[in-house]
Amino acid sequence: MLEILYYLQGHQSVYVGIVGAGIGALAAAIALRRARVAVTVLEAAGELLEIGAEIQMTPNVSVLLQRWDVADVIEDSLVQIEELNMRRKDGTLDGHTDIPVVEKALGRPWWLVHRAHLHEGIAVTAKRLGAAIHTNSRVVSLDHQAGGKVTFDLCRGADGLNSIVRSTLFPDVRPDAKTTNCAYRAVIPYERIRQDSIAKELIQKQTMEVWMGCNAYIITYPISAGELFNLVLSHHRPEKVYATQPDVPTEELRNEYKDFDPRIKCIVDMIHETSRWALLVTGPLKSWSSPQKNVVLMGDAAHSMVNHMAQGAATSMEDGAFLAKCIGAVVQGKLSLRKAITLYEVERMPKAFLKQQVSFLNGAIWRLAHGPKQQARDAAMAPDLEREYHVRSSNIYGDPQTVVDVYGYDVKVHAEEALEHFTNAEKDEYLGTGIVPGLEKYMGWFMKLPANQPHSKL
Numbered sequence: 141m142l143e144i145l146y147y148l149q150g151h152q153s154v155y156v157g158i159v160g161a162g163i164g165a166l167a168a169a170i171a172l173r174r175a176r177v178a179v180t181v182l183e184a185a186g187e188l189l190e191i192g193a194e195i196q197m198t199p200n201v202s203v204l205l206q207r208w209d210v211a212d213v214i215e216d217s218l219v220q221i222e223e224l225n226m227r228r229k230d231g232t233l234d235g236h237t238d239i240p241v242v243e244k245a246l247g248r249p250w251w252l253v254h255r256a257h258l259h260e261g262i263a264v265t266a267k268r269l270g271a272a273i274h275t276n277s278r279v280v281s282l283d284h285q286a287g288g289k290v291t292f293d294l295c296r297g298a299d300g301l302n303s304i305v306r307s308t309l310f311p312d313v314r315p316d317a318k319t320t321n322c323a324y325r326a327v328i329p330y331e332r333i334r335q336d337s338i339a340k341e342l343i344q345k346q347t348m349e350v351w352m353g354c355n356a357y358i359i360t361y362p363i364s365a366g367e368l369f370n371l372v373l374s375h376h377r378p379e380k381v382y383a384t385q386p387d388v389p390t391e392e393l394r395n396e397y398k399d400f401d402p403r404i405k406c407i408v409d410m411i412h413e414t415s416r417w418a419l420l421v422t423g424p425l426k427s428w429s430s431p432q433k434n435v436v437l438m439g440d441a442a443h444s445m446v447n448h449m450a451q452g453a454a455t456s457m458e459d460g461a462f463l464a465k466c467i468g469a470v471v472q473g474k475l476s477l478r479k480a481i482t483l484y485e486v487e488r489m490p491k492a493f494l495k496q497q498v499s500f501l502n503g504a505i506w507r508l509a510h511g512p513k514q515q516a517r518d519a520a521m522a523p524d525l526e527r528e529y530h531v532r533s534s535n536i537y538g539d540p541q542t543v544v545d546v547y548g549y550d551v552k553v554h555a556e557e558a559l560e561h562f563t564n565a566e567k568d569e570y571l572g573t574g575i576v577p578g579l580e581k582y583m584g585w586f587m588k589l590p591a592n593q594p595h596s597k598l
């Protein structure tokens with residue numbers, strides 16, 4: 141996803157054109173409208189929709205859905221789970237996270253939702269706030285040298301994974317499959333699973349389950365108000381995969397997971413159609429913007445990542461929220477657009493890179509071959525089973541450090557601190573404590589707790 145920015149010299153007025161209407165783009169539109177910035181969204185497709193079923197809205201972005209009132213629009217579709225169970229492929233329980241404990245510690249929910257419902261909720265909210273959204277509006281090229289006038293018909297470009305605007309700015313950059321890893325996706329109605337005497341054992345509670353195998357894993361969780369059981373099935377192919385492959389034969393899928401726990405295998409056997417999704421990584425890029433700082437990338441266009449931390453769309457939403465804070469400061473006359481874009485790049489590029497790396501790491505942990513590393517992994521998450529939460533866990537979804545760094549991240553706080561720091565650059569110290577933006581989170585979280593919030597177990 142990409143934004144075209146146009147700065148009216150001499151005015152504190154910024155008109156933002158967003159190319160694409162994916163989750164990131166529409167989140168950016170909401171954040172910009174809330175900062176009173178005029179915004180037009182151009183989407184190539186004939187209607188606003190999302191491909192694929194599932195999406196996790198982890199606590200770093202569920203908080204945005206709450207603040208932006210999107211959660212109210214889609215509240216009937218949102219699902220919360222009781223626990224995350226980490227299993228070996230034979231079903232043996234290795235690790236566990238009480239998701240409500242994480243939610244309580246962070247003060248935010250961990251939601252599972254159907255992409256179509258999320259996308260619609262974000263689109264409805266963006267429109268209510270006054271964003272102009274045009275479908276059937278493919279941007280075909282971009283002249284970021286032009287100044288003085290924007291005619292969106294002439295804003296020629298693209299966004300998302302195969303962003304034409306990125307290729308206009310950085311012709312040599314291509315999203316790459318770093319490994320031969322890819323994913324099948326599927327949904328099965330809960331009603332169907334309830335009728336199966338073996339599989340129904342798995343749905344006694346609303347849980348997220350991960351089955352870890354050698355070079356393959358399955359993650360499952362409920363979506364659509366608990367009506368659909370969602371599966372993402374990670375595997376490897378002999379060759380790298382660069383595009384979604386529709387209509388994969390189900391025999392291939394069944395064969396891939398034939399020696400998994402019979403309960404999940406039963407559910408895999410219920411899948412009658414599936415596609416294979418490429419897991420393409422973009423960057424890290426040297427820059428996310430044009431030299432004139434009037435075109436800027438965000439989301440998958442800038443930093444697509446593998447799916448193992450469920451952070452692609454989340455990172456895109458964070459980009460949109462951060463950038464909107466910066467543009468809001470431009471509108472208020474606090475800094476120039478050039479500085480705002482620079483600040484966005486300086487602060488957000490390392491965050492996106494960290495997410496790309498943690499995502500690789502989690503995939504590697506979940507797909508370890510049987511042997512000493514796998515045994516060490518399992519031993520390091522075993523205390524979870526006794527509810528003995530240690531300072532580290534190989535179960536990254538529940539590892540205290542990752543929980544703080546990824547799920548506890550608050551893009552609003554980050555942007556506000558960065559702006560404060562940036563606009564008071566003469567100060568060497570932040571708030572007189574020597575703490576710089578980014579590290580303040582280690583103290584700021586407990587200074588902002590309501591007085592009556594009970595201590596968390598984490």
Ligand SMILES: Cc1cc2nc3c(=O)[nH]c(=O)nc-3n(C[C@H](O)[C@H](O)[C@H](O)COP(=O)(O)OP(=O)(O)OC[C@H]3O[C@@H](n4cnc5c(N)ncnc54)[C@H](O)[C@@H]3O)c2cc1C
Pocket residue numbers: 141159160161162163164165182183184185194195196197277278279280297298299300301303304323325372417418419438439440441444445447450451452453454455456
């Ligand atoms: C198996 C799998 C599971 C995942 N699970 C999660 C998860 O649980 N949580 C999570 O946060 N992320 C997840 N992701 C990642 C997430 O799907 C993406 O990172 C996210 O959708 C990217 O959003 P975006 O808005 O940046 O781009 P996109 O969603 O790709 O949106 C791009 C939009 O731009 C439009 N467009 C393209 N070209 C043009 C043009 N020239 N003119 C106008 N419009 C154009 C497209 O039609 C599209 O609407 C997962 C990914 C995979 C593959």
